[in-house]
Amino acid sequence: MAAEEDDQLQQVRSKATELFIREEWNASIEAYSHFITLCTQTLSHSHPNQKLRRSLCIALCNRAEARSKLKDFHCALQDCDHALELDATHSKSLLCKGKILLCLNRYASALECFRTAMLDGNAESVSGYLERCKSLELLSKTGCLDLSDWVSNGFRGKVPELAEHIGAVEIRRSEISGRGLFATKNIDAGSLILVTKAIAMERSIIMGGVQDLSEDAQLAMWKNFIDKVFEFVGKCPRTRGLINRLSCGENEDQLEVPDVGLFRPETVEKDGEVEVVVDMVKLVGILDVNSLTEDAVSANVLRRGNDCYGVGLWLLPSLINHSCCPNARRLHVGDYLVVHASKDLKAGEEVTFAYFDPLCGLSKRKEMSVNWGIHCKCKRCRFEGEVFSKQEIREIEIGLERGMDVGGVVFKLEEQLKRLKVRGKEKGYLRASFWEAYSQAYRSERAMKRWGRRIPTAEAVVDSITDVVGGDHRLLKLLMEELKKNSGGVVERDKVFKIAKQVFGKVVKKQAMKTLLQLCIGD
Numbered sequence: 001m002a003a004e005e006d007d008q009l010q011q012v013r014s015k016a017t018e019l020f021i022r023e024e025w026n027a028s029i030e031a032y033s034h035f036i037t038l039c040t041q042t043l044s045h046s047h048p049n050q051k052l053r054r055s056l057c058i059a060l061c062n063r064a065e066a067r068s069k070l071k072d073f074h075c076a077l078q079d080c081d082h083a084l085e086l087d088a089t090h091s092k093s094l095l096c097k098g099k100i101l102l103c104l105n106r107y108a109s110a111l112e113c114f115r116t117a118m119l120d121g122n123a124e125s126v127s128g129y130l131e132r133c134k135s136l137e138l139l140s141k142t143g144c145l146d147l148s149d150w151v152s153n154g155f156r157g158k159v160p161e162l163a164e165h166i167g168a169v170e171i172r173r174s175e176i177s178g179r180g181l182f183a184t185k186n187i188d189a190g191s192l193i194l195v196t197k198a199i200a201m202e203r204s205i206i207m208g209g210v211q212d213l214s215e216d217a218q219l220a221m222w223k224n225f226i227d228k229v230f231e232f233v234g235k236c237p238r239t240r241g242l243i244n245r246l247s248c249g250e251n252e253d254q255l256e257v258p259d260v261g262l263f264r265p266e267t268v269e270k271d272g273e274v275e276v277v278v279d280m281v282k283l284v285g286i287l288d289v290n291s292l293t294e295d296a297v298s299a300n301v302l303r304r305g306n307d308c309y310g311v312g313l314w315l316l317p318s319l320i321n322h323s324c325c326p327n328a329r330r331l332h333v334g335d336y337l338v339v340h341a342s343k344d345l346k347a348g349e350e351v352t353f354a355y356f357d358p359l360c361g362l363s364k365r366k367e368m369s370v371n372w373g374i375h376c377k378c379k380r381c382r383f384e385g386e387v388f389s390k391q392e393i394r395e396i397e398i399g400l401e402r403g404m405d406v407g408g409v410v411f412k413l414e415e416q417l418k419r420l421k422v423r424g425k426e427k428g429y430l431r432a433s434f435w436e437a438y439s440q441a442y443r444s445e446r447a448m449k450r451w452g453r454r455i456p457t458a459e460a461v462v463d464s465i466t467d468v469v470g471g472d473h474r475l476l477k478l479l480m481e482e483l484k485k486n487s488g489g490v491v492e493r494d495k496v497f498k499i500a501k502q503v504f505g506k507v508v509k510k511q512a513m514k515t516l517l518q519l520c521i522g523d
């Protein structure tokens with residue numbers, strides 16, 4: 001190699017290294033790219049040069065790190081692989097690749113990298129990652145999630161690290177709409193169904209509720225969110241392929257039914273398939289239909305003081321359809337979405353969320369479903385469609401709207417339920433629809449004095465409503481208040497824990513559940 005050429009290479013390399021150390025990622029990527037091109041050219045027409053090969057390997061590794069800082073994981077992985085082709089045991093490249101794979105929740109592949117790096121005697125720098133990776137891989141396989149310590153500590157400290165997990169579910173064509181997620185085994189209430197990391201999330205700090213966020217602020221947030229997803233999708237072909245499979249709300253019934261396995265982080269779709277293009281217009285359409293917000297009715301956000309509001313895209317959970325008798329709820333933990341059963345699910349049953357409040361009447365639900373662009377045809381909606389056309393029930397609804405005494409509303413409704421011989425789940429449907437009246441009546445001393453002995457107990461009503469809509473924190477709260485009033489026994493306490501499990505999922509340690517219950521009461 002000519003001395004001149006060597007000089008130029010050295011200069012380009014020093015510049016790249018300097019930018020890298022200064023953490024100017026974009027500029028350092030550019031400089032390294034220059035160096036890598038020059039290096040590759042020189043190597044192609046000169047004698048084997050070990051020193052230069054070594055420099056190239058380090059440059060690729062550093063560019064990989066810079067790229068991964070900018071979340072360009074796809075290209076960063078290619079750089080790592082290229083560096084490892086030059087030197088299969090280059091520990092920095094192995095470590096860098098492992099860390100990227102860990103970020104992508106590809107635990108088994110990451111583990112392989114860390115193990116190989118370990119063989120080369122880098123125990124100190126690698127062992128921490130190796131251990132973390134092992135426990136995440138186990139978590140991902142078993143779904144044995146335990147947030148107890150974090151919860152008991154009042155959510156102080158860092159949000160616990162979760163792993164993606166897909167439980168006993170598959171994707172099938174749904175009678176509700178398009179495609180849906182279905183249980184492949186019986187799933188007990190409180191059991192974990194899915195844990196998914198967001199493709200991207202955008203959060204805003206708010207003081208009161210979402211309603212306090214100005215329209216401009218909401219728009220700005222939505223725009224930032226779209227930009228974030230667009231940027232990430234541009235960089236990651238795998239995500240692009242998966243997002244492309246989501247619905248944009250049109251021709252739902254003609255959409256292909258993908259295998260649930262495609263959504264496992266370790267699944268990388270075969271190269272050579274047609275390159276998918278997701279342009280901005282298409283992406284906005286997809287995000288419009290599939291994004292989820294943290295403040296949804298079937299969601300819990302575990303955080304101190306709910307002063308944040310977030311919107312995000314989680315791929316697999318976005319396939320879960322709506323029902324007014326939902327059987328699943330979700331928990332937001334950092335960027336992760338944890339979906340658990342809020343009722344017992346039978347094998348073959350579709351997993352459903354409530355997109356909007358199931359504790360209100362048919363007309364209100366119809367109003368809300370318009371905003372979601374859905375037309376709910378669930379059993380409850382069909383049944384209530386008939387019942388609410390009856391004059392007597394309509395009169396009660398109108399009475400409630402006009403401020404009629406809530407105890408009287410409950411009494412009249414219960415009388416009608418008897419007269420119309422409404423039983424079992426159907427009774428639960430209507431009680432859920434008139435929840436507002438029930439919840440106010442049981443809390444009003446005056447109403448209870450007058451109607452208390454003529455209406456069913458709060459406990460019985462909570463029972464029949466949870467039977468149809470699953471666990472809900474408002475039902476749980478009422479039950480706990482009743483328990484306090486009547487200093488209930490073991491049976492009642494067990495019931496509280498049972499509903500708490502439906503609302504929050506299984507929490508292993510009792511102390512953690514107590515913390516959650518206190519939060520619920522304080523709400």
Ligand SMILES: [Zn+2]
Nearest residue numbers: 324376378381
């Ligand atoms: Zn419905």
